[in-house]
Amino acid sequence: MLTDTTTTPVYELTKSDKKFVGWHILFAVAALTVGALFGPLQALQAAGIDLYPKIDFLFIEINGVNSYYQGLTLHGVLNALIWTTFFITGFTTLVVIRGLKRGLAIPILNRIGFWMMVAGLVTAAIPLLGNKASVLYTFYPPMQADTLFYIGLVLVVVGSWIEGYGFYITLWRWRKDNPDTRTPFIVLAVVINMVMWQIATLGVAAEILGLILPWALGWVDGIDPQLSRTFFWFTGHPLVYFWLLPAYASWYAMLPKQAGGKLFSDTLARLAFWLFLLLSIPLGFHHQFVDPGVPAGWKFIHSLLTFGVGFPSLLTLFTVVASLEYAARKRGGKGLFGWIRALPWGDGSVTAQLLAGILFIFGGIGGVANASYNVNLVLHNTAWVPGHFHLTVASAVTLSFFGISYWMVPHITGKPLWKPKWAVASSWIYFSGMLIFSNAMHTVGLLGAPRRTPLGLAPYVPAEWNGHLFRVAVGGSIMWIGLMLFVTIVAVTAFQRKRLPEGEYIDVPVAESLDDPQQAPVWLDRWKPWLIATVVLIILAYGPQLIDQILGIELTSPGFTN
Amino acid sequence: MTTEGDNGNETEGEFKPTGTVAFVAAFVVVLMLMWFSIYIILLSRGATI
Numbered sequence: 001m002l003t004d005t006t007t008t009p010v011y012e013l014t015k016s017d018k019k020f021v022g023w024h025i026l027f028a029v030a031a032l033t034v035g036a037l038f039g040p041l042q043a044l045q046a047a048g049i050d051l052y053p054k055i056d057f058l059f060i061e062i063n064g065v066n067s068y069y070q071g072l073t074l075h076g077v078l079n080a081l082i083w084t085t086f087f088i089t090g091f092t093t094l095v096v097i098r099g100l101k102r103g104l105a106i107p108i109l110n111r112i113g114f115w116m117m118v119a120g121l122v123t124a125a126i127p128l129l130g131n132k133a134s135v136l137y138t139f140y141p142p143m144q145a146d147t148l149f150y151i152g153l154v155l156v157v158v159g160s161w162i163e164g165y166g167f168y169i170t171l172w173r174w175r176k177d178n179p180d181t182r183t184p185f186i187v188l189a190v191v192i193n194m195v196m197w198q199i200a201t202l203g204v205a206a207e208i209l210g211l212i213l214p215w216a217l218g219w220v221d222g223i224d225p226q227l228s229r230t231f232f233w234f235t236g237h238p239l240v241y242f243w244l245l246p247a248y249a250s251w252y253a254m255l256p257k258q259a260g261g262k263l264f265s266d267t268l269a270r271l272a273f274w275l276f277l278l279l280s281i282p283l284g285f286h287h288q289f290v291d292p293g294v295p296a297g298w299k300f301i302h303s304l305l306t307f308g309v310g311f312p313s314l315l316t317l318f319t320v321v322a323s324l325e326y327a328a329r330k331r332g333g334k335g336l337f338g339w340i341r342a343l344p345w346g347d348g349s350v351t352a353q354l355l356a357g358i359l360f361i362f363g364g365i366g367g368v369a370n371a372s373y374n375v376n377l378v379l380h381n382t383a384w385v386p387g388h389f390h391l392t393v394a395s396a397v398t399l400s401f402f403g404i405s406y407w408m409v410p411h412i413t414g415k416p417l418w419k420p421k422w423a424v425a426s427s428w429i430y431f432s433g434m435l436i437f438s439n440a441m442h443t444v445g446l447l448g449a450p451r452r453t454p455l456g457l458a459p460y461v462p463a464e465w466n467g468h469l470f471r472v473a474v475g476g477s478i479m480w481i482g483l484m485l486f487v488t489i490v491a492v493t494a495f496q497r498k499r500l501p502e503g504e505y506i507d508v509p510v511a512e513s514l515d516d517p518q519q520a521p522v523w524l525d526r527w528k529p530w531l532i533a534t535v536v537l538i539i540l541a542y543g544p545q546l547i548d549q550i551l552g553i554e555l556t557s558p559g560f561t562n
Numbered sequence: 563m564t565t566e567g568d569n570g571n572e573t574e575g576e577f578k579p580t581g582t583v584a585f586v587a588a589f590v591v592v593l594m595l596m597w598f599s600i601y602i603i604l605l606s607r608g609a610t611i
Binding site: 096178264317318321322325326335336337340361364365366367368372374375377378397446514530 | 578579584589
């Protein structure tokens with residue numbers, strides 16, 4: 001548990017490694033803090049309370065509606081792309097080192113990757129803050145941003161790839177030294193996530209390098225928005241899994257230990273992660289159900305494949321809840337559901353992740369509606385979508401990362417968590433705000449409210465939306481309070497002078513499994529069949545349409561800038 | 563029998579995740595109810611051919 005300390009860590013990271021992980025978390029939390037500033041501004045704007053003019057000193061250029069989209073872009077890019085990517089690469093670094101009980105094989109490689117990500121962040125931030133890249137985090141052409149924005153994104157992605165290479169080489173060397181030992185599940189999980197990310201980001205790499213940059217640099221006059229969107233969503237949906245899988249890794253392999261139990265099934269956990277690798281990518285057309293350039297048959301196939309990824313999601317639900325039930329019953333929990341009360345709700349790290357999981361239950365339900373080719377038409381491009389999105393990346397992921405931070409920051413700094421009870425409170429406040437916010441967003445979306453629209457300025461808002469939009473403002477503001485409490489706690493923890501007593505140490509929580517990992521089938525510890533199957537499925541699901549769209553490319557759309 | 567180190571809890575073999583099965587069943591029921599509620603909205607807005 002978070003409050004547990006030990007004098008004999010299983011494997012202690014070097015000071016240099018801890019510092020390196022710490023840099024990731026520093027940039028991640030900084031991006032979260034700045035990006036989150038715009039969350040309540042968006043939410044209040046929806047209710048007709050426009051605070052953007054009050055903060056115009058923060059911007060180089062700001063005028064009217066543009067400020068809404070600039071704020072929304074900063075919110076999306078910093079929170080959905082930067083906070084997540086920096087946190088995940090830092091967390092993966094820690095897990096790989098601790099899980100394999102050895103340092104990174106080529107530390108300089110990971111350092112280069114990280115600082116390339118930082119360079120990319122700075123490069124993208126210049127046009128973002130200058131209102132020259134207010135194209136939202138999906139940067140759909142023909143909206144056109146300053147070239148630096150795209151270059152910055154490329155650097156962030158390539159930097160994360162390079163960090164990934166460092167992880168692969170480290171794992172490869174470990175496997176050479178331990179040919180008869182199953183890869184520790186938690187390492188397998190985070191490395192599968194990096195591999196999935198590298199395959200998935202080939203889509204956005206093709207989009208930016210092949211279409212957007214030549215267009216943004218003026219080498220070609222126009223762009224093909226349909227092909228750009230297809231490339232984007234090749235990356236866009238698995239991007240959600242890139243965020244989610246580290247949280248799942250924690251739920252599977254760390255949370256049970258923190259709750260006083262064990263992982264219910266190492267074998268099921270491995271199977272779920274391989275299936276996520278296999279099924280996360282070939283399903284992007286379910287984001288393009290209303291795109292006229294994609295044939296209905298392909299949309300239907302991708303809809304079915306999206307339901308396919310529901311299988312490892314259900315495996316995850318079952319295995320994680322079973323692990324928690326095991327822990328709770330060991331703690332004296334009784335009854336069909338009464339055991340839930342026996343979980344250690346007083347531990348801020350555990351509470352954050354439990355609340356993340358509860359919110360994600362509703363996110364999963366909404367995701368099934370999104371994926372359905374028929375009912376998606378009710379909610380497509382409505383406020384439902386960001387409502388759903390906040391239950392995934394802003395709840396399951398972000399709240400889980402809060403929980404992880406509550407042990408990881410003390411672990412890497414050697415300092416006790418500041419105000420542990422406030423840590424519990426921060427998660428409950430954020431959770432309460434999210435319940436109000438997401439429920440209102442889903443409801444007003446079903447009533448037809450469009451997404452990505454400054455509804456506070458819209459003359460067509462019917463009276464029946466007003467109450468829900470007010471709840472959006474209230475919920476969004478409450479979430480921000482919880483988030484800022486989190487930021488304060490981790491910042492004070494990291495920068496306080498107080499240290500853990502001499503000889504005490506907060507270890508990385510890694511759960512044992514109820515079954516023997518060595519008994520897991522060999523095919524659940526082999527990369528080749530899963531990688532081949534993944535590539536084949538992608539070719540089958542995307543190949544014909546990509547060939548068709550590339551052969552029919554029409555670079556006719558000029559750029560639109562603000 | 564472990565991911566790390568040794569385990570040795572004698573109750574492990576007897577553990578039946580009955581609460582989990584009920585939890586997952588409840589999830590599926592809620593999922594179906596919510597999905598059909600949106601499907602009814604779809605139908606109420608009129609079918610297209």
